Amino acid sequence: MKLLAKAGFSKQIFFKKKEAVVGKGEKIQGFLMAVIPFIGFLAFTAFPLGLTIFVSFTDLHSYDLTTLQWCGFDNYIKLFGLPMFKDAVVNTLYFLLSVPINLVSQLFIANLLNKPLNKTFKKVARLILYIPTIIGGVAVALIWNWILEPNYGVFNSLLSALGLEKIGFTTTKEWFMPSVLIIKWWSAGLNVLIFQSALANVDNSLKEAARIDGASERRIFFSVVIPQISPMILYTLMIECIAAFQEMSVMQIIAGNGVGPSNSAVTLSYLMYRMTNENIYTEGFGLASALGIVLGIVVIIVSVTINTISKKFVSYD
Template sequence: MRSKRNVGYFYISPWIIGFFVFTVAPLIFAFYVGLTEWDTFNKPKYIGFGNYLDLIQDEDFRKSLWVTIKFAIISVPLGIATSMLIAILVNTKVRGVYFFRTALYLPAIVSGVSISLLWKWILDTDFGLINLLLSKVGIAPLGWLTDGSLVMPSYLLMALWGAGGGMLTYLAGLQDIPGHLYEAAEIDGANAFQKFKHITLTMLTPVIFYNLIMGIVGSMRKFGDAYIIGGAENEGRFYMIYLYENAFKFFKMGYATAMAWVLFVIIMLLTLLAMKSSSAWVYYESEVSTKKKKKVR
C-alpha cells in the first residue's frame, strides 16, 4: 500500500514542485517585499508596515482606488444585465442567429491592445467616430478623454461594448432551462414577465453569480485599455495603473507590492461577501432536490 502511495506522489511531484516554486515561493517573497523599501537595484531595506501606513496618507492611492471602485460598482451590474439581455435576444430560432452570436462575441477574442487603440480613435475629440456622428445631429464635439467628467462614461461605454463576452455563459444557462417549466407556467396563466422573473431569472442565478465574481475580479484588475487610453484629471488612472507606475516608473517595488496585497485583500473580501450572500438568492436545483429527499425521510 505504501509503495502505491509513493508511486502516486512520484507522478504528481512535477505539479507539487511547480506549485511551491511558482506559487508559494513568489507569494512568500512578495509578502517580504511589501515590508521593504526596494528600488530593484539596491538591497531591500526592511521597514515593517511602513508601506501600508504610507498608503493611508497617499492621496493618489485613494483616488485610484475610488476610480476603480466606482467603475466596478457601475460596470459589473451593467455588464451582467447587458450580457443577459443579449443572450435572451440570440436565444431564438431565427434565420442568421448564429451570425449575430459570432459577431457579438467577437470583442471577447480580439486583442485587447487593438481594441484599446480602436476605442482611442473612436473617442478622439477632433477625429473620433462618436463626435462625428454627434455633429450630424447638431451636437458639439465632446471631450470624452479630455474632460474629467466624461472619462468614466467613456470606459463604461467600452465595457458595455464588450458585454458580448459574457453572453455565452448566459446562453448556455438559458438552453439548459427545462421547457416544461414554461409550459406549466403558461397553463397556470403566467405572462411573459412572470415567466422571466420566476423561471428564467431564477434558473440563471448560478450563471449570474459566476459572472458577478468574474466581473468583480476583472473590474478591480482593470489595466490594459486604461494604460493605453488614459484620461484627464486622473479619472482614467485605475488602481492597477498606479500600482504599475510605482513599480516600473518610480521604482518603488516595495510600495507597489504592498498595493498588490491590499488589492488582493479587497478582492478576497468582496468575493467572500458575494459567496456569503449567494445562499439567499442563488438557486441550485441539486440542493433543492437534496433538501426534498431529507424531508421525505
C-alpha cells in the same frame, strides 16, 4: 481464511482490500503527477506571495533584494496617505459599475437571442458580440480609441457634421469613465454565450408549467428561469468582479499619458504598476507590494461576501 474470519475480517473485505492495492509503478506515477503541479504552486504562487508579504514591510527600489531595508508598517501608512490613492479607489469603484451593467445587459441579450428569431440574424448578432472577445481587449480599446478620438474620431466627426459641439470623450474627466464602460461592454461577449447556453438548458416544461399556472413572460423569467441559471450568474459575477478590480489596460490605452484627464485613468492596478516603473525611486517595490496585499485582501473580502450573500439566492437544485 478461517483465522481471518475469526479476527473479524469477512471474506469480502479481505478481497476488496487486495483489489484496492496499487502497483509500485502506479504509486510513482501518481506521486509524480501530484508533485509537478505542487512544485509549480510553490515556485510560482506560494513563494511570490510570501515574498510580496515580506517586501511590503520593506523599502525596496530595485530588483536587487540585498538593497532592501526593513521599515515595518511604514508602506501601509504611506499608501493610504498618497494623493493618488483616493483617485485610484474612486476610479476602481467607478469601474466596478461595469459589472452589473454588463451582466444585466448580457443576460438580456442572451435571453433575446434564445428566442425563436431569424437564424441569420441570430448568427450575425452572435458574431458581432463575440468578435471583440476573439480580437482581445487591447485591440478593441484601440479601435474605440479611434472612434472616440476628440478631434477626428468617428463620433466627433458625426457630431460636428450635425453642427454639434465636439465631446472630449477621452480627454475630459466627465466622459472618461463612461467611455471606458462602453468599451468594456463591447469586449465581454463571452458572457452572452455562457448565459445563452445556461438559458437553453432550462427545462422547457418548467416554463410551460408556469405558463399554465398563469405566469406572465416576465414572471416566468424572474421566478423560474433566473433561479435556474443562478449558479451561472454567480460564477460570471465573481469572475467579472475580480477582473474589474485588476483592470487597467483599457484606461491606459485611451488615456495615452498614463494618468488620464484629472487622474481619471488611475486605478489601483495602475497605481501599483506606476510605483514600480515611473516612481520606482520615490515609491518602489515595498509600497507596490503593500498595495498588492491590500488589493488582494479587498478582493478576498468581496468574493467571500458575494459568496455568502448568494447562498440565499443561488439554487443548485
